[in-house]
Amino acid sequence: MVKFLLPAYTIRISDRAKYLRLRVSSEHGLEVIVPKDYDQTRIEPILLAKQAWITKTLGNAQARTEFHKSQPLLPSEVNLQAIAQIWQVNYEDNITTPKAGKYSENPNLKLLLNTNSPDLCHQLLRHWLLSMGDRYLAKELKRISLEIGLPFSKVTIRQQKTLWGSCSQSKNISLNYKLLFLPPALVRYVLIHELCHTIHLNHSSKFWKLVQKFEPNYLILDPQLRDVWQMVPAWAAN
Numbered sequence: 001m002v003k004f005l006l007p008a009y010t011i012r013i014s015d016r017a018k019y020l021r022l023r024v025s026s027e028h029g030l031e032v033i034v035p036k037d038y039d040q041t042r043i044e045p046i047l048l049a050k051q052a053w054i055t056k057t058l059g060n061a062q063a064r065t066e067f068h069k070s071q072p073l074l075p076s077e078v079n080l081q082a083i084a085q086i087w088q089v090n091y092e093d094n095i096t097t098p099k100a101g102k103y104s105e106n107p108n109l110k111l112l113l114n115t116n117s118p119d120l121c122h123q124l125l126r127h128w129l130l131s132m133g134d135r136y137l138a139k140e141l142k143r144i145s146l147e148i149g150l151p152f153s154k155v156t157i158r159q160q161k162t163l164w165g166s167c168s169q170s171k172n173i174s175l176n177y178k179l180l181f182l183p184p185a186l187v188r189y190v191l192i193h194e195l196c197h198t199i200h201l202n203h204s205s206k207f208w209k210l211v212q213k214f215e216p217n218y219l220i221l222d223p224q225l226r227d228v229w230q231m232v233p234a235w236a237a238n
């Protein structure tokens with residue numbers, strides 16, 4: 001008999017937790033979050049029952065970290081698949097000038113950063129992505145909204161860790177700037193998905209029926225969103 005070896009894990013007691021919850025991240029590995037009076041002898045049998053999921057999720061988190069570590073610190077180009085633009089990025093070693101910490105765009109897809117300090121560069125690149133999101137993703141949302149006849153109130157472009165988009169009760173839509181790195185078909189799907197939430201604020205069968213009406217391929221596209229993290233560079237993912 002081969003016993004499954006449980007990976008190292010930490011137990012976190014949470015006042016707010018009602019049930020046992022598992023969380024996997026590259027920073028903290030496997031965390032088991034339990035309510036205050038939880039009987040901790042129940043943890044290991046649960047982990048054993050979930051071993052396939054744990055192994056897979058830990059593996060994914062590790063692959064993501066390795067992938068990000070293998071990337072250059074400062075990108076020389078940025079591939080925005082969503083809008084079919086590849087930008088060349090140049091850095092100027094100019095940190096002492098008063099203009100340091102600014103970026104400028106050149107019409108033939110060249111971006112110049114007035115610094116070469118990695119932290120500042122990443123910050124500037126993220127600001128630039130937010131502005132690109134305002135210019136392109138927000139516009140695309142308005143276009144699709146008119147196309148399918150589902151109005152929304154306001155759109156905000158955000159830097160979000162895990163969500164591609166969200167929609168509030170008052171029909172305000174948030175879009176993750178990381179969408180700029182995804183293929184247009186996936187971006188279109190996310191925008192349609194969020195616009196359908198203006199009618200149904202849940203993932204009920206009525207909601208999916210509405211999604212299907214505007215995007216018949218949603219069953220193929222939706223799971224793809226889980227596997228496209230490689231398209232988002234490390235500096236944009238943080």
Ligand SMILES: [Zn+2]
Nearest residue numbers: 193197202203
């Ligand atoms: Zn949704």
